[in-house]
Amino acid sequence: AKNAQGAVRRRAERRIRRAERELGGCIRTARSEVQHKIWLLQAERLRLSGAAEQSLRLYERAGEDAGRMGCHPFAGIAYERAASLCMETDRSLLVDVYAERAMAAYESWGCAAKVEQMRSLFPALDPEPFETAAETAAALSADEFTHQIDIDLVGDVTRSLSEEVALDKLLRKLIRNMVLHTGAERGVVVLERENTLYMEAEGGESEDSISLFRGETPLDSVSAVPKSIVYYVSRTLEPVVAPDVRLDVRFAGDASFADRQPISIMCVPILRQMALIGVVYLEHTSIPALFSQAQLRLVTMIGAQAAVSIENAYLYETLETRIKARTEVLNTFNVALRETNERLTRSEEIRRRMISDISHDLRTPLTSIQGYLEAVVDGVVRPAEVRKYLTIARSRTLQINALIQDLLDLSKFDENHGHLNKDMVSIIDLAYSVYRKHEFDVRRDGFQFSLVLDEALQKMQALDFDQFSPDNEIFVHVDMRRIDQVFNNLISNAVRHTPSGGRITFRVLLCSDAQGTLVVNDDQPRYALFIVEDTGIGIGEKDLPFIFERFYKADPSRDQGAVGGSGLGLAICKSIVEAHDGQIWAASDRGKGARINFTLPVAAGVSAFSDRVEESVQLELGTHEQP
Numbered sequence: 001a002k003n004a005q006g007a008v009r010r011r012a013e014r015r016i017r018r019a020e021r022e023l024g025g026c027i028r029t030a031r032s033e034v035q036h037k038i039w040l041l042q043a044e045r046l047r048l049s050g051a052a053e054q055s056l057r058l059y060e061r062a063g064e065d066a067g068r069m070g071c072h073p074f075a076g077i078a079y080e081r082a083a084s085l086c087m088e089t090d091r092s093l094l095v096d097v098y099a100e101r102a103m104a105a106y107e108s109w110g111c112a113a114k115v116e117q118m119r120s121l122f123p124a125l126d127p128e129p130f131e132t133a134a135e136t137a138a139a140l141s142a143d144e145f146t147h148q149i150d151i152d153l154v155g156d157v158t159r160s161l162s163e164e165v166a167l168d169k170l171l172r173k174l175i176r177n178m179v180l181h182t183g184a185e186r187g188v189v190v191l192e193r194e195n196t197l198y199m200e201a202e203g204g205e206s207e208d209s210i211s212l213f214r215g216e217t218p219l220d221s222v223s224a225v226p227k228s229i230v231y232y233v234s235r236t237l238e239p240v241v242a243p244d245v246r247l248d249v250r251f252a253g254d255a256s257f258a259d260r261q262p263i264s265i266m267c268v269p270i271l272r273q274m275a276l277i278g279v280v281y282l283e284h285t286s287i288p289a290l291f292s293q294a295q296l297r298l299v300t301m302i303g304a305q306a307a308v309s310i311e312n313a314y315l316y317e318t319l320e321t322r323i324k325a326r327t328e329v330l331n332t333f334n335v336a337l338r339e340t341n342e343r344l345t346r347s348e349e350i351r352r353r354m355i356s357d358i359s360h361d362l363r364t365p366l367t368s369i370q371g372y373l374e375a376v377v378d379g380v381v382r383p384a385e386v387r388k389y390l391t392i393a394r395s396r397t398l399q400i401n402a403l404i405q406d407l408l409d410l411s412k413f414d415e416n417h418g419h420l421n422k423d424m425v426s427i428i429d430l431a432y433s434v435y436r437k438h439e440f441d442v443r444r445d446g447f448q449f450s451l452v453l454d455e456a457l458q459k460m461q462a463l464d465f466d467q468f469s470p471d472n473e474i475f476v477h478v479d480m481r482r483i484d485q486v487f488n489n490l491i492s493n494a495v496r497h498t499p500s501g502g503r504i505t506f507r508v509l510l511c512s513d514a515q516g517t518l519v520v521n522d523d524q525p526r527y528a529l530f531i532v533e534d535t536g537i538g539i540g541e542k543d544l545p546f547i548f549e550r551f552y553k554a555d556p557s558r559d560q561g562a563v564g565g566s567g568l569g570l571a572i573c574k575s576i577v578e579a580h581d582g583q584i585w586a587a588s589d590r591g592k593g594a595r596i597n598f599t600l601p602v603a604a605g606v607s608a609f610s611d612r613v614e615e616s617v618q619l620e621l622g623t624h625e626q627p
Contacts (some may be wrong), residue, residue, distance in 0.1 A: 076105035243289035264290035272307035366395035437551035498536035
């Protein structure tokens with residue numbers, strides 16, 4: 001049977017093409033007389049290929065053209081074929097429209113038998129006057145609809161709309177169903193938001209033709225929608241159905257008609273408990289009197305369900321926005337909580353290590369002191385050696401006292417009680433003071449020790465006495481006792497972790513920010529950068545982020561052969577530098593040494609040395625790159 005149907009279709013296509021070729025010869029001499037026949041043949045060919053929408057439009061053109069030419073038989077055939085196509089493709093509401101037109105054409109031809117045949121095939125063809133909105137609402141009962149509207153169709157459409165909670169999908173479904181089941185070429189959905197009408201969606205039957213605007217396009221800014229009709233419907237809450245809008249004096253002056261030139265239009269309010277939710281506008285540009293009474297009722301029914309679904313979609317969007325906002329807040333709290341937990345975990349680990357380290361750092365010298373004193377008391381030590389052992393016990397006592405003092409210093413800074421006695425100090429004086437204070441001890445222990453100044457600082461240092469003035473010098477506002485404590489810690493750490501014969505370098509540079517960006521050209525320095533650099537074993541990459549935490553000690557390999565510290569020195573340095581509004585950080589190449597950097601702000605109101613060179617830092621062995 002399938003093969004037989006295919007053969008019949010192929011034979012029909014051949015006959016249509018043959019007829020098209022025969023008519024093609026008449027186009028040049030009598031185009032107007034045969035155009036409707038050509039459109040009718042093309043419609044049949046497209047119908048055979050399954051292109052129902054294109055075929056339906058060609059049937060409409062053929063019927064209209066034949067009617068204008070007075071060829072009523074061909075007009076009747078075109079509209080009858082369109083009605084049968086609508087029946088095949090479940091366009092139930094369009095069947096009566098095309099059947100009515102076919103019957104009118106046959107009546108004009110005078111073929112009573114064909115008219116009777118059409119009435120028997122399509123029993124519901126008697127026209128009814130359009131109702132007012134009140135009459136339409138009163139007529140919305142199942143009994144009234146049963147003989148005019150496919151109640152299953154209404155149920156399917158409203159059920160489909162009720163299932164959608166996303167407004168985008170709901171608008172697409174609403175447009176497609178309105179256009180599909182009314183025969184319109186184009187539909188527009190306008191919604192009211194805060195007493196303003198917005199065009200939310202517009203398009204045709206196909207999914208690709210539908211465009212969404214989602215509250216971004218006020219109706220007043222749209223030229224492709226007849227605003228006079230939409231505002232009339234939104235104001236009166238009454239539907240407007242115009243068989244031929246060109247003849248309706250109420251809307252004849254609407255500017256949108258000049259562009260699109262629709263013929264049949266229908267505009268229906270979307271109401272929820274008699275409150276306006278929006279408006280549906282439908283149009284067709286070639287068929288007059290397209291929209292019937294049944295279609296008005298169908299659109300009213302669909303609109304009633306759409307109003308409920310739109311309100312639900314608004315609620316869903318609001319809830320979704322709130323949930324998203326709360327989720328973001330919770331995520332932020334979760335991240336903060338996770339970071340806090342990580343800090344607490346690390347703090348707990350450090351606390352345990354702190355207790356162990358403090359116990360060890362206190363127990364070791366206390367045990368030593370106890371042993372020496374017991375030896376003296378028990379007479380084990382010879383009288384000549386008593387002084388030696390008491391001196392050792394005293395040094396252990398000083399070690400314990402230093403640890404306790406470090407803890408007190410940290411606690412003061414933690415409580416913001418770390419009082420600073422600041423003085424204005426020249427950077428050059430500060431650099432040389434630190435260098436001279438440590439030079440003897442560092443060199444005595446077998447290390448090379450050098451001071452490297454920024455080139456601008458070198459030029460200041462080289463000025464003759466009569467050239468010198470405060471305007472040529474750069475100052476920092478510091479508590480010298482605390483800053484000495486920082487340098488003592490940093491240089492002693494460098495000595496402790498550098499093999500004998502190694503090199504320790506103390507650099508003083510000028511920079512433009514607290515992160516150590518070096519100044520160039522004529523930039524004014526805003527910070528001084530101090531660097532203590534060694535050629536020791538360096539700091540492990542995994543230890544770098546934590547070396548300024550209190551009681552943190554690097555892996556044992558860094559302390560091999562060295563006297564272990566309390567793990568408080570760098571934490572104290574950090575507190576002191578930050579109390580001076582500076583920053584401190586470390587850099588290291590494992591096995592090549594470590595570099596501790598910290599910045600201090602240049603004292604306000606003191607101008608820098610003005611005669612600068614392009615490269616601001618010159619080292620003993622070449623040009624220095626930014627640390």
